[in-house]
Amino acid sequence: MRLIPAAAMAVLALAGSAATAHADTLLSRAILPSDAYQEGPPSGAAVAPNNGVTPPFPGQPIPGFSAVLKISGSTFWAMPDNGFGSKGNSADFLLRLYRIRTSAKTPFGGTGKVTVLEYLQLRDPDNLVPFPIAREDRRLTGADFDLESVRRAPDGTFWFGEEFGPYLLHTDATGKVIDAPIQLPGVKAPQNHTLGSEPANLPSSRGFEGMALTKDGTKLLPILEGALTTDTDPRRRYIREFDLATKQYTERSWQYRTDADFPGAVIGDFTALDRHRFLAIERDDAQGAEALQKKIYLVDLRKTDADGYLKKTRILDLLRIADPFGVSLPARPGEFGVGRRFSFPLQSVESLEVMSTGVLLIANDNNYPGSDGRWTARDRPDDTELITVFAPRLLMP
Template sequence: MRRTVPRPTTSPSRRRVALLLTAALAAAAVPGLLAPAAASAAPDATAAGAHGTRTAPTLVARATLAADHLAAGPPSGALATPANGRQGPFAGQVVPGFSGVVDAGDGTFWALPDNGFGTKANSGDFLLRLYRVDPAWQTRRGGSGELHLTGHVQLRDPDGHVDFPIQREGTAQRLLTGADLDVESVVRAPDGTFWIGEEFGPFLVHVSATGRVLAPPVPLPGATSPQNPSLGAGEQPTVRASAGFEALGGLRDGRYLYPVLENAYLADPDQSRRVVHEFDTRRGRYTGRTWDYRTDQVGNLVGDAFWVRGHELLVVERDNLDGPAAAVKRVYRVDLRREDADGYLRKELVLDALAIANPDGIGAGDGYGTGDPFRFAVQSFETVVRLRDGRLLLANDTNYPGNAARVPGTPDDTEMVLVELRRTR
């Protein structure tokens, strides 16, 4: 029998946030980030497991998609910022890494790129899709280590549920583009439909198994980004650009979603706070329940969330650096029933992605961090999925053509890696 997570006692810090958000709707946003704290010390390479055990995260499989791979479709990237020797337009649809992944249950995955090239202004020719991915894993036994894209579903709005102007307004299918939504996270419901977390609103978007929008995008009360289409002249946003629902955990009891803001609310005096919200998919609205997650440093971001069981989430916390400069690429476990004295969720380290054992040399020679230990030192570590056998799947958003973590001057490939949490005692 599944247990219902009890409503936590509202902490003083949470009450302060509620008051601040109300005030922020009528006040100017606080500009800029607070000065970041010194980088937190690297954690032990082993991580805490259940019942006091220790685990040694170990790389067991890896597969990549070439950075310059183009999927079928019209040219894209005409206005993309040139970088690393690449300049658009490109002769098909760029696949700029994955911001969210769903286990399809048959060895393949549904994978979601973001809005394409980073802004509304430069992503109008990028089509929003979910790709079906079939990895030919490289393991200790060999394997090609290639990610194969075997199909996709196109996000589209032929029924006109998206209630603001879109790039392809007036067309029959109303194919959605990166100028319309900045999709960042995804969960599949028991009925096969998908819930998608988005950043321009931020919104939650419900689409069918074939990508058809099923209802108007749901805004988060009190949260508006600078790109929110409802933001009026003279109104101030309450969240930063590109700081919406990068993370989306669920579905608890097949019903509740847990979207997490990537960054702090602009007016929050504690800029290390990242708010976890609860959304009821049956009622189509937020429940009003929230939890506070505190990052290790002010500048760290929440990259993804994954619902493990009854009351536990895995949370990706990362810095915004890559290659040798990267210092924080971590997966924490939080329990919504456990808060510290200040009202923040207690965090337990599950994985330091910069210190993954690689005794079999998987991926060795592919650039920085591919030896032993294996370092997932990409800028945008934005996916964690716990598979049924307990292994963790990690993936990256490449920000094509901008990121070059592995080989300086060469755009990063899209990577999927499987990490086994091996017990050490």
């Protein structure tokens, strides 16, 4: 699934058109079926039937990916969120980090399948989480944290951004919690365990959806998915800097602004391109033919406008991707958005990884069994899709 720039251009040359080399182009696609249940206790007891699926589920579903990290070649760490969308309905969903391998379909072949190789179960055996959690065995669940982003530090440990605090959660390489959750100063979601001291000022599910790791591996840059309830500008999204050596937030912060036409858009992911430049997903909450805003933007932390917001450049429109090689074909019955003009009209586009110069990997959270944007009849759950796209704007100076 990894392509170097020369290989990407060789793929584009197959189209036989100079225009194609300047178009956002689908290079590969891999699909994990929505009902790819994994081992573990039955789940979904508090979930309502939807899209033809009736809970409870026979094991642990993978409700899409909210973060994907490349390991090597076609293997990745891939992380679902809290499970079923809320603290109240996800106590039987176990928080895990999955290692997967893709055999992505490309112009040169590939099965288009995703294989789950193993998982790390997140757990807190040393009682570092300072509030009651759902399970006596200290395995973490979606009632404890809503994990939305993950980065692997140079020492091999994992840092997770989440939304119930919002907190940063630190585990070792096996998934064991090694620090108490770290709160973002001055910001509290409605699920924060210390709400008694001050009121919430962040809406539910608007915490750390995206979180970049700087290229030197010394800092995390978590970004709030939505605006603070006290903010006079509903388009403002704050980025904070967190120092991995001191395990504290620094005084540095930046302001990101969503498009004027989509002031309520949320940040799906945030990742480093190089030392100063970063990529962000902006998305609306619509899906299928109703989806309008699923875009990737580039910002440079050194460049702000007159109002102090980061200047941004649109890099990729996920609703308008060329598929000159038929990577997305043949269409499955009722499948929307495939063919020569490929679209990624999935509700929750939440994973972004830089594969190589000009090539991005994008994946979705499918909110199992709730999202159905890929289907014209809107009557079956979306699968989890991982696509790579050649984005020529990334090659521009």
